Amino acid sequence: MQQFHKMDKLQIAQINKYNVIRCLMRESPINRAAIARRLGLSIPTVMFITETLLNSNFIRSIGKGVSSGGKPPEMLEIVPERFFYIGLDIGRTMIRATAVNAVSRQVACLEEPTNNPAPEKRFVDRIAAIILKIAGRLKTENDRILGAGIAMPGLIEKETGAVLFSPDFGWNNIPLQEWLTAKIPFPVLVENANRALALNEVFLMEGETSHTTFAVNLGYGIGAALVIGEDLYTGASGTSGEIGHITASAQGPVCHCGNRGCLEAVASGAAIAAQGKSVLESRGASKIRELAAGDPENVDAALVFRACELGDKEAARIVNTAAEYIGIGLSMAINVLDPDRLVLCGGLMRNGPFFLEKIKSSIGTHRMRQAGRAVVISTGRGGEYSTANGACRVLSNSLWWNRKLPV
DSSP: OHHHHHHHHHHHHHHHHHHHHHHHHHHOSEEHHHHHHHHTOOHHHHHHHHHHHHHTTSEEEEEEOOOSSSSOOEEEEEOGGGOEEEEEEEOSSEEEEEEEETTSOEEEEEEEEOOOOOSHHHHHHHHHHHHHHHHHHHOSOGGGEEEEEEEESSEEOTTTOOEEEETTTTEEEEOHHHHHHTTOSSOEEEEEHHHHHHHHHHHTTTTOOSSEEEEEEESSSEEEEEEETTEEEOOSSSOTTOGGGSBSOTTSOBOTTSOBSBHHHHHSHHHHHHHHHHHTTSOSOOHHHHHTTTOGGGOOHHHHHHHHHTTOHHHHHHHHHHHHHHHHHHHHHHHHHOOSEEEEESGGGGSOHHHHHHHHHHHHHHSOTTTTTTOEEEEOSSGGGHHHHHHHHHHHHHHHHTTOSOO
């Protein structure tokens, strides 16, 4: 019984230390008294933990803060260069890589076209080369790189990081995490891209951690993730968030997942581009044809949106239909989940505020009366590297929960 009690105290001490670290990561610079108030810990406990962190060069003192009546407090912060994370966003059209320091500030980035993801082993070799390339830009020892987070579209097996199924890539049962771990001199963690994006968007909400956030990625494909507070909801089998593969139109086109009429098949960036290309088959006048110089290979979703803004009727029909279907899908999510925040991210949301307003209008039409009364709908804040930075966040959270930070 005495041994159990001792172990309990050790666990509590570890948890307290990691909570102090997390507080410092989110709110640096901060003083000891403020940390104690945030976490409900005693001042002596916080002093003991911060002295340990100072002695290991994990944090540093940056001088005195503003006095609120007594002695000016000593301000502490994480040492930014103490360690780094690498994150990759492996999208169907682009691969984006980032490196962030210990305070989550981006210090390096690169991007290149995805091109052909087959054969899989050769493509994984290329991913490994990109990881090592961004690591080289840090000009630091490998033991200061805590790992690489990989954000990948598709169903990911949580225990192994294997890609069970990725419609975007045509992959089935690819042991991505295992293959990369064999090629990289630091840990690798693979997670679904939409979850990585969602975590980063929640992190950017400036400490607002008491919400339920449904983040939707509207890009080449369509996916989503639910974050409760700061924790991902993954579902019983780890496959939650696949809103892109709900049936939006039973008679719609065949989706690359194999089903017919998925939301992704009728309203994603890829679907909008495909519908734009079909316009070129007709002989009528079209801004889509004009902008594409008559070549279907030049048609992407962004071009269809430009044609819509120029008054092209067919482009407007395509864009309006996509917004309508997306609104239907999101109204289902609101009816079922009742989140208080709905964050719309991805390339489609970079085509002007009019598209957001069309989606909101569709949501208002299709959601159940009185459902989602508290939901606030907004666009993402993280930009093009939000998913890559989110992959760093996934890795950071994993190391935090498993007590594997280098302190």
